[in-house]
Structures are given as C-alpha cells and as structure tokens.
Amino acid sequence: QVTLKESGPALVKPTQTLTLTCTLSGFSLSTIGMRVSWIRQPPGKALEWLARIDWDDDKLYSTSLKTRLTIAKDTSKNQVVLTMTNMDPVDTATYYCARILGGKDNLWGQGTVVTVSS
Amino acid sequence: QSVLTQPPSVSAAPGQKVTISCSGSSSNIGKNFVSWYQHLPGTAPKLLIYDNNKRPSGIPDRFSGSKSGTSATLGITGLQAGDEADYYCGTWDSSLNTVFGTGTKVTVL
Numbered sequence: 001q002v003t004l005k006e007s008g009p010a011l012v013k014p015t016q017t018l019t020l021t022c023t024l025s026g027f028s029l030s031t032i033g034m035r036v037s038w039i040r041q042p043p044g045k046a047l048e049w050l051a052r053i054d055w056d057d058d059k060l061y062s063t064s065l066k067t068r069l070t071i072a073k074d075t076s077k078n079q080v081v082l083t084m085t086n087m088d089p090v091d092t093a094t095y096y097c098a099r100i101l102g103g104k105d106n107l108w109g110q111g112t113v114v115t116v117s118s
Numbered sequence: 119q120s121v122l123t124q125p126p127s128v129s130a131a132p133g134q135k136v137t138i139s140c141s142g143s144s145s146n147i148g149k150n151f152v153s154w155y156q157h158l159p160g161t162a163p164k165l166l167i168y169d170n171n172k173r174p175s176g177i178p179d180r181f182s183g184s185k186s187g188t189s190a191t192l193g194i195t196g197l198q199a200g201d202e203a204d205y206y207c208g209t210w211d212s213s214l215n216t217v218f219g220t221g222t223k224v225t226v227l
Contacts, residue, residue: 049216104174108162
C-alpha cells in the first residue's frame with residue numbers, strides 16, 4: 001500500500017528551527033521520476049506549496065520561503081525531511097507531504113499540525 | 119500567496135448545481151494542466167479532477183472540470199450534503215512550482 005506519513009513536533013517556539021519527516025511506504029524516492037512535495041495550510045487559509053525533491057535530488061522551493069527552507073531525502077530510510085528556520089507564529093499550520101506526479105498520481109499524507117508559540 | 123483566484127464561497131440547495139472558477143495567468147493555467155481537490159478539515163486533500171477534466175476512479179461523474187485559456191472551472195451537479203467541503207484548484211507555474219487556488223467553501227443549503 002502506498003502511503004506517506006508526516007511526523008514532527010507539535011509545538012515549536014518562535015525563532016526555532018522546525019524539522020519535519022515524511023516517511024514513504026510502498027514506493028521509493030529512488031525510483032526514476034518520483035518526487036515528493038511539502039505543502040502547508042494555516043488555519044482558515046489556503047494550501048501553500050513549500051518545496052519539492054525529486055528522485056535525482058533536484059530540489060525546488062517556494063520563492064517566498066526559499067531562504068528558510070531545506071528539503072532533503074534519506075534514501076536508506078525512505079524519508080524526506082523538511083527544515084524551516086526562524087519559525088514564527090504565522091507558520092502555525094498543518095503540514096502535508098504529498099506525491100504529486102501529474103495526472104492521477106496524486107497522494108497525500110494525513111498531515112501534521114505544528115503550532116508556533118512561546 | 120495563492121496565485122490562482124477562486125470565489126471564497128458558493129452555495130446551493132441539495133440536488134442543485136454549483137460551479138467554482140479558478141483564475142490564473144498565462145504562466146500557470148495557461149500552459150499547464152489543472153487539478154481540483156476536495157478538502158475536509160483534518161483530512162488529506164482528495165483529488166477530484168486531473169488533467170483539466172479527467173476523474174480518478176471512484177469519483178462520481180457529478181464532478182466535472184473544464185479549462186479555457188487562463189481559467190478553469192469545477193462543476194458539481196446533484197449537490198449532496200457530503201459535498202460540503204473546501205475545494206482547491208492546482209497547477210504548476212513557469213518555474214515548475216506547484217500552485218494552489220485561494221480555496222472555495224461549498225455550502226449545501
């Protein structure tokens with residue numbers, strides 16, 4: 001069964017660095033053409049795409065957040081890690097990882113809620 | 119930071135039809151396929167439409183999609199209480215970044 005599952009801290013303090021992990025099951029990011037994205041949704045707001053990493057380690061970042069984001073893959077653990085520096089209360093959101101390959105190949109994790117508060 | 123514009127809300131009575139517009143530009147919708155998602159709070163977004171007008175298996179034909187120029191439209195016919203959700207369009211921009219719409223809340227009266 002193909003699934004993605006997000007994990008990470010539920011609460012971080014302002015200025016801290018957030019590290020989120022997406023664990024992949026049923027597929028490998030080593031597969032040619034594979035890619036995983038991170039997307040977030042602040043409470044009451046729209047979905048916002050953050051970053052993407054491809055099977056060949058190519059990476060794309062949101063223009064507005066690129067200075068704060070790093071995405072990486074750990075092929076041996078079949079995981080994708082997103083770090084976001086200098087967290088602020090406006091970064092409070094549900095964070096999703098997703099496999100969006102185009103066409104009908106479109107699968108999301110259940111999301112993980114992150115609250116930024118002192 | 120959404121670059122695709124949707125109406126904040128639409129509503130209709132059960133059995134009726136609603137349409138949701140998604141307005142973009144020549145750098146996103148104008149040159150790429152559009153997808154539509156249904157999103158219920160606390161759940162993962164669900165793909166309803168891909169490649170502008172195709173439905174994944176299991177999605178009823180009450181849901182339809184179309185695209186013209188730099189805009190796309192999602193239609194829902196035979197509206198049901200279970201259709202109450204937020205709906206998002208999505209596509210790619212010229213930098214191959216994924217972009218989403220501002221979201222539309224569908225209310226069944």
